[in-house]
Amino acid sequence: EIRAGKLVQMHGKLGNVEAARAVYDGVVDPDVILGNIMITAYAQNGCLVEAAELYHRMMAKDVVSGTALLAGYAQAGDIEQAKLVFDSLPQRNVVTWNIATVAYARNGYLDEATASFDRMPCRTMVSWNAMLHAFSEAQKLGDAKSVFDLMPERCQVSWSTMIEAYAREGHLVEAREAFARMPEFDIVASTAMLDGLGQNGCLAEAKAMFDQMEDRDIVPWNNLLAALAANGEIEDTRKLFEKVPCRNVVTCTAMCQALGESGRLEEAKQVFDGMMDRNILSMNAMLSGYAQNGEAEQAVKMFAQLRGRN
RNA sequence: AGCUGCGUACAGGCACA
Numbered sequence: 001e002i003r004a005g006k007l008v009q010m011h012g013k014l015g016n017v018e019a020a021r022a023v024y025d026g027v028v029d030p031d032v033i034l035g036n037i038m039i040t041a042y043a044q045n046g047c048l049v050e051a052a053e054l055y056h057r058m059m060a061k062d063v064v065s066g067t068a069l070l071a072g073y074a075q076a077g078d079i080e081q082a083k084l085v086f087d088s089l090p091q092r093n094v095v096t097w098n099i100a101t102v103a104y105a106r107n108g109y110l111d112e113a114t115a116s117f118d119r120m121p122c123r124t125m126v127s128w129n130a131m132l133h134a135f136s137e138a139q140k141l142g143d144a145k146s147v148f149d150l151m152p153e154r155c156q157v158s159w160s161t162m163i164e165a166y167a168r169e170g171h172l173v174e175a176r177e178a179f180a181r182m183p184e185f186d187i188v189a190s191t192a193m194l195d196g197l198g199q200n201g202c203l204a205e206a207k208a209m210f211d212q213m214e215d216r217d218i219v220p221w222n223n224l225l226a227a228l229a230a231n232g233e234i235e236d237t238r239k240l241f242e243k244v245p246c247r248n249v250v251t252c253t254a255m256c257q258a259l260g261e262s263g264r265l266e267e268a269k270q271v272f273d274g275m276m277d278r279n280i281l282s283m284n285a286m287l288s289g290y291a292q293n294g295e296a297e298q299a300v301k302m303f304a305q306l307r308g309r310n
Numbered sequence: 311a312g313c314u315g316c317g318u319a320c321a322g323g324c325a326c327a
Contacts, residue, residue, distance in 0.1 A: 005317040036318045043319090068319045098320040129321040136322095157322045164323065191323045222324040253325040281326050288326090 001027065005037050012041025017050075036064045043072025048081070063091040070096060074103035094120065098127050105134035129157045136165035156182075160189035167196025187213070191220045198227025222250050229258035238267075249275065253282040260289025280309060 004027050011020035020041040027034060035058045042051035055061065055069045066089040073082035086092070086100050097120040104113035117123070117131045128151045135144035144165045151158060159182045166175035179193045190213050197206035210216070210224050221244045228237040241247075241255045252275045259268035268289040275282060283306045290299035 002317045009318075033318050038318095040319065062318095064319050066319090071319055074320090093319095095320045100320095102320065124320090126321045131321090133321065155322095160322045162322095186322090188323045193323090195323065217323095219324045226324070248324090250325045255325090257325070284326055 001031065001034060005034050008034065008037045008041055012037070012044055015045055017041060017045050017047055032058075032060045032062050032065065035061070036068055039065060039068045040071075043068055043075065046072075046076055048072050048076060048078070063089075063093050063096065066090070067093070067096045067099060070103075071099050074099050074106075077107055079103060079107050079109070094122055094124050094127065097121070098124070098130055101127065102130050102134070105130070105137070110134060110138050110140075125151075125153065125155055125158070128152075129155070129161060132158060132161050132165075136161055136168070139169065141165055141169050141171070156184070156186040156189060160186060160192050163189055163196070164192040167192060167199070170200055172196060172200055172202065185214075187215060187217065191223060194220055195223040195226075198223055198230070201231075203227055203231050203233075218244070218246065218248050218251065221245070222248075222254060225251065225258075226254055229254060229261075232262075234258060234262045234264070241271075249277055249279060249282055253285045256282065256289065257285040260285065260292055263293060265289055265293045265295065280306060283309070 004023055007023045008020045011017070011023065020038065024030060024034065024038045035054065039051050039054055042048070042054065051069055051072050055065055058065060066085070070082055070085045070089070073085055082100070082103050086096070089096065097116065101113050101116040101120070104110070104116055113131070113134050117127065120127060128147060132144055132147045135147060144162065148154070148158065148162045159178065163175050163178050166172070166178060175193060175196050179189060182189055190209065194206050194209040197209060206224060206227050210220055213220055225237055225240050225244070228240060237255070237258050241251070244251055252271050256268045256271045259271060268286065272278070272282065272286045283302060287299055287302040287306065290302060
């Protein structure tokens with residue numbers, strides 16, 4: 001039964017709801033946890049009707065069942081339904097409250113998010129981090145700082161969120177200071193710092209930060225690439241692009257965009273054609289490349305393709 | 311009772327903005 005759970009979960013994560021359901025249906029007497037995994041699989045893929053139906057049909061439910069359903073509506077941005085579900089739940093725990101708080105914040109209801117946070121019976125580190133991030137996103141630096149200072153304890157997520165909040169408002173002094181005060185190294189915090197430096201024109205410092213990083217994943221590469229491109233250093237951008245160990249859509253889209261903006265349409269096209277998986281954003285980059293270089297016809301074609309995807 | 315663990319739900323960095 002544990003293996004069935006893993007399977008259902010895996011199919012759900014890959015977006016294959018039918019396969020998940022098939023495995024679930026093959027289990028004779030599914031227990032609560034398996035049912036919860038199935039609800040999650042539905043919820044994460046936007047199958048909210050099915051998720052709700054399963055929830056209501058399940059004989060044995062626990063607090064996770066309802067919370068998983070709530071998470072589905074929250075993720076879909078359906079605040080109304082999410083609120084209805086939240087109010088109807090027989091039990092709520094701190095995760096339930098966290099999801100409600102984040103759901104409000106993500107959909108622009110910052111006051112409701114704050115109210116939810118304030119009304120929570122108890123808070124975990126996740127609750128505090130979520131609130132911190134909510135203020136950061138809403139560009140309420142002062143509130144973010146208050147949350148950060150009031151938190152009973154801070155983890156790496158807290159620090160990187162705070163650094164990002166500073167950097168996004170251009171408060172590099174504070175960002176650097178927070179970064180220096182962090183107890184241990186963290187890849188995400190370093191990357192946030194690097195990006196902040198790059199976005200605010202401190203190219204040399206961003207480079208230095210990049211060189212200092214020991215375990216870089218793709219994101220710092222992409223950030224440095226963006227910083228170079230924003231500085232108009234198209235040659236260096238191109239050189240760096242060649243060196244990126246395993247490029248992803250973001251890398252290629254940024255490169256394509258930069259090449260288009262600098263009038264190198266042929267190269268932009270090459271990068272675009274070499275991309276493994278294109279999405280709306282990469283197509284949009286190519287489209288604006290055509291548009292900016294007077295290729296109206298190609299631009300229109302790309303636009304048609306882009307619409308075909310929706 | 312206490313401690314420890316678990317197959318399930320929640321928070322941080324990149325391209326368009």
